[in-house]
Amino acid sequence: MIRAMTLDVRSIKGLVESDRVHRAVYTDPALFELELDRLFGRAWLLLGHTSQVARPGDFFTARMGRESVVVTRHTDDTIHVLVNRCAHRGSRVCDTVRGHARQLTCPYHGWTYATDGALCAVPLPDGYDRPVVGDPEHALTRVPRVDTYRGFIFASLVPEGPLLDSFLGPLRASFDDLVERAPDGEVEVAGGVLKHVYRGNWKLVLENHNDAVHPAFVHVSSIIAAREQAPAADGAYSDIAVRQMLQNGAPWEVWERTGLWAAPHGHSWMGDYHDDTRLVAALDHPVFAEYRRLLERRLGREGVARVLGELRWNSIVYPSCSFMSQFRQLRIIQPVAVDRTVVHAYSFRLKGAPEQMFRDTIAFANVVNGAASPVLTDDLEVYERAQQALGAGADDWLYLGRGHGGDVADGGGLRRGRTGTSEIHIRNQLAAWLEYMTAE
Amino acid sequence: VRPAEVEELLYREAELLDRGRLADWLALFTDDATYWIPLEAAQTDPFTTASILFDDRRLLEIRVRQFTHPRAHARVPPPRTVHQIGNVRVLEDDGRELRVGSTLVMVEYRQERQRVWGALVEHRLRRTPDGLRIVAKRVDLANADSELDGIVALF
Numbered sequence: 001m002i003r004a005m006t007l008d009v010r011s012i013k014g015l016v017e018s019d020r021v022h023r024a025v026y027t028d029p030a031l032f033e034l035e036l037d038r039l040f041g042r043a044w045l046l047l048g049h050t051s052q053v054a055r056p057g058d059f060f061t062a063r064m065g066r067e068s069v070v071v072t073r074h075t076d077d078t079i080h081v082l083v084n085r086c087a088h089r090g091s092r093v094c095d096t097v098r099g100h101a102r103q104l105t106c107p108y109h110g111w112t113y114a115t116d117g118a119l120c121a122v123p124l125p126d127g128y129d130r131p132v133v134g135d136p137e138h139a140l141t142r143v144p145r146v147d148t149y150r151g152f153i154f155a156s157l158v159p160e161g162p163l164l165d166s167f168l169g170p171l172r173a174s175f176d177d178l179v180e181r182a183p184d185g186e187v188e189v190a191g192g193v194l195k196h197v198y199r200g201n202w203k204l205v206l207e208n209h210n211d212a213v214h215p216a217f218v219h220v221s222s223i224i225a226a227r228e229q230a231p232a233a234d235g236a237y238s239d240i241a242v243r244q245m246l247q248n249g250a251p252w253e254v255w256e257r258t259g260l261w262a263a264p265h266g267h268s269w270m271g272d273y274h275d276d277t278r279l280v281a282a283l284d285h286p287v288f289a290e291y292r293r294l295l296e297r298r299l300g301r302e303g304v305a306r307v308l309g310e311l312r313w314n315s316i317v318y319p320s321c322s323f324m325s326q327f328r329q330l331r332i333i334q335p336v337a338v339d340r341t342v343v344h345a346y347s348f349r350l351k352g353a354p355e356q357m358f359r360d361t362i363a364f365a366n367v368v369n370g371a372a373s374p375v376l377t378d379d380l381e382v383y384e385r386a387q388q389a390l391g392a393g394a395d396d397w398l399y400l401g402r403g404h405g406g407d408v409a410d411g412g413g414l415r416r417g418r419t420g421t422s423e424i425h426i427r428n429q430l431a432a433w434l435e436y437m438t439a440e
Numbered sequence: 441v442r443p444a445e446v447e448e449l450l451y452r453e454a455e456l457l458d459r460g461r462l463a464d465w466l467a468l469f470t471d472d473a474t475y476w477i478p479l480e481a482a483q484t485d486p487f488t489t490a491s492i493l494f495d496d497r498r499l500l501e502i503r504v505r506q507f508t509h510p511r512a513h514a515r516v517p518p519p520r521t522v523h524q525i526g527n528v529r530v531l532e533d534d535g536r537e538l539r540v541g542s543t544l545v546m547v548e549y550r551q552e553r554q555r556v557w558g559a560l561v562e563h564r565l566r567r568t569p570d571g572l573r574i575v576a577k578r579v580d581l582a583n584a585d586s587e588l589d590g591i592v593a594l595f
Contacts, residue, residue: 192479192490197587221509225502237487238498245502342587347490358488365490372477372493374506377590381514 007034009438016430019404020397023390025433026201032338039319039436040065041157043265044167046321046332047071049346050151051188052098053079057115060098063334063342064157069143070094070104071153072115079148081155082117083141093140104140113140150175151187162265170414171267174315177325180307181281183294183352187328191347191362194369198343198380200387202319202335203429205343208379209314209322210270210425212255213402215248218382222374223249234278235287240360241367243276245375250275258313258420264413266318266432268425272311272326279364280326282308290354316425318432328361329368339387345369400426446540447528449565449572454523457594462504465594469574470566473497476578477595480585492584492591507592519550519593531562537575538565544579548593558582559595 007030015022024031047062053073060071061084068084070093086093086106093106093113103120105112112121117140119133132138144159152175154164165172179187198205208214216223226245232238250273259271277285281292296304316322323330328348336342347365349358367373390398403422410416417424449468456465469475476486477493486494495503506512524545532539544559564576579595 191488192483194479194490194492195585195587197589199589218513221506221512221515222502224509225506228505229498229502232498236496236498237494238496241499242502345490362486362488362490366494370490370492371588372591374503377514377592378512380590385513 007031012437013434016434018427019401020399021430023393023396023398025430026203026387026390026398027338029338031437032201032335034437035335035433036065038439039433040335042161042436042439043319044145044147044154044156044161044164045319046317046330047081047153047155048332049187049189049330049348050079050148050153053153054188055100057100057102058098059094059096059101059104059115061094061096062332064143064155065335067143067157068092069155070140072104074114074116076116078116079146079153080116081143081146081153082113083143085141086111087119087138087140088122117142150179167265168317169265169267170261170263170412171269171315171317173310174269174312174323174325177307177310177312178323178328178348180299181295181325181328181353182350183291183298184350185298186351187348188351189346190349190358191365194345194365194371196343196345196369196371196376196380197336198341198383199339200341200383201338202333202341203433204383204386205331205333205341205379206316206318206322206429207426208383209316210260210268211423212258212260212270212273212421214379214382215250215255216252218378219245219248219375221378225374237359237363239278240363243279244364244367247274247276247279248375252421255421256419260417260420260422260424261410262407262415262417262424262428264432266429267316268318268428269315270313270425271420272313273420274311274313279360280311282311287356291357294352294354316429318429324368327364327368329365331369341383343369400430443528443530445572446530446538446565449574450525450528450540450542450563453574454525458521458523460518462507462594466500466504469497469500469577470568471497473500473574474576475500476576477591478578478580478584481580492581492588512592514590514592517550519548521549521593522547523595525561536567538572539563540565544595546593546595550592557595561595 015025045064052060056073056075058073062069070082070084072080084092084094088111091108093104103112110123114120119138143155145156147164222245226242254273258273262268274280277283281288312325314322330346332344334342347361400423403418406418407415407424475495479490483489507515525542527543529541531541540563542561544561546557548555560580562578565572566575
């Protein structure tokens with residue numbers, strides 16, 4: 001048993017084996033600090049979407065590991081990610097979640113920055129032995145790498161590393177899927193941000209989202225409560241929520257059949273397990289007829305079949321994001337402490353789609369991401385129970401053996417779980433974790 | 441309606457929740473009732489902005505049934521609550537329905553942890569042959585826009 005972790009490469013390598021992982025990976029505060037340096041301090045992290053900074057001067061704040069950053073659109077239309085710390089005395093410059101401003105002014109001594117981070121005004125400018133205004137040394141620190149894919153804004157805290165395209169690899173198709181489903185070919189963040197927190201390690205949520213065995217157990221109470229409910233008229237607000245709860249109780253054959261793919265850098269996605277006409281646009285419910293017609297104008301009949309035929313449940317971009325391209329939900333995962341994680345959940349509007357589809361998106365958001373959701377609350381409860389139990393060391397190892405040895409190569413660096421209930425995505429995440437944590 | 445009758449209903453509702461009598465609590469709501477915890481303080485619409493909770497009668501029935509399931513993990517053990525209601529005011533009365541504002545301070549205890557919630561509450565009440573019934577309940581939590589952990593108590 002490891003009592004006091006030593007954090008040299010060799011001992012870190014000893015924490016992850018092909019089918020098991022040491023509990024310290026979830027509970028050790030020193031390892032967590034190292035994760036902030038080596039993993040969240042290096043990887044491309046998803047910060048948001050360009051629709052949140054639609055006009056020059058728009059900004060929003062985000063977290064990158066332990067850094068608070070401001071994402072801005074500058075007057076020349078470029079997007080900047082600025083470390084939210086005044087170059088003067090280190091105070092946080094911006095304390096607004098989102099807004100619009102010509103300049104950002106520090107509340108402490110009034111140092112004022114342009115939306116590209118350049119220092120443009122200070123009080124008593126003659127009081128310095130050389131001019132500070134305009135000096136790049138006194139600008140807000142720019143996060144070294146910023147890039148977008150299909151409107152999604154990513155940043156990395158280090159200047160070197162794989163390009164965003166190569167980092168995302170096959171997961172680009174999940175973002176393509178989300179955007180291509182819009183009749184106008186564009187999506188926008190809309191409908192508010194649902195936020196939740198749990199007292200557990202950040203890995204627990206990413207491991208859970210593509211875990212096809214947990215719903216039958218974790219969500220049993222909402223499955224049964226929904227089954228015992230009399231059906232309502234088709235089109236009721238509660239339809240979407242009830243159908244989701246019922247789908248969580250799909251038989252094992254359905255979960256086994258569902259595809260589960262693991263990609264380089266820890267990413268993964270799960271095929272969709274819904275066969276519900278009201279939730280899945282590809283199925284033949286009349287509610288989607290107008291939508292398919294609008295989509296067809298841009299894509300043609302074959303294009304629609306191709307786009308709607310892409311059936312993905314959660315796509316995970318390790319380590320910061322889990323999203324549902326088909327259901328227009330995106331969650332950004334933020335590690336706060338070794339045993340504390342914050343999740344922000346965004347909804348997207350498909351531009352040009354019938355308004356009812358956005359209403360369905362909101363109804364779906366409430367049941368999968370609301371802090372009082374009958375589904376989510378049980379997930380949060382098991383994360384917390386896992387975290388508490390992992391704090392004790394009578395048994396140091398967690399088992400990741402389901403589907404181990406049965407992974408199938410699927411081209412383009414992809415591997416597929418032998419069945420949809422494989423734990424391939426967890427093994428894949430921990431292999432990426434090991435790479436980040438032990439890189440020289 | 442005498443103000444005392446409105447207060448009596450709100451107090452009874454609180455007591456049923458604090459005593460865990462959820463089926464009796466549900467019986468206070470009309471068949472077309474909604475129960476809403478908005479995400480945003482000025483939110484006017486539960487259909488185009490997400491909510492911490494928005495239940496129609498059907499979802500409310502599912503919620504109450506789930507809450508009493510032996511494997512509703514987040515409710516094992518269930519939270520204990522104490523609701524304290526204040527500032528009860530009848531804001532509108534059109535003869536058929538009333539709009540009632542109140543404040544709520546709720547202490548919640550579960551698993552060695554005690555939490556205090558504060559909320560501005562609005563009830564829409566309907567006169568029925570069985571007395572006043574709840575048509576809509578809106579709970580604006582003071583911390584609605586914060587990072588919330590799972591909510592399994594009813595306000």
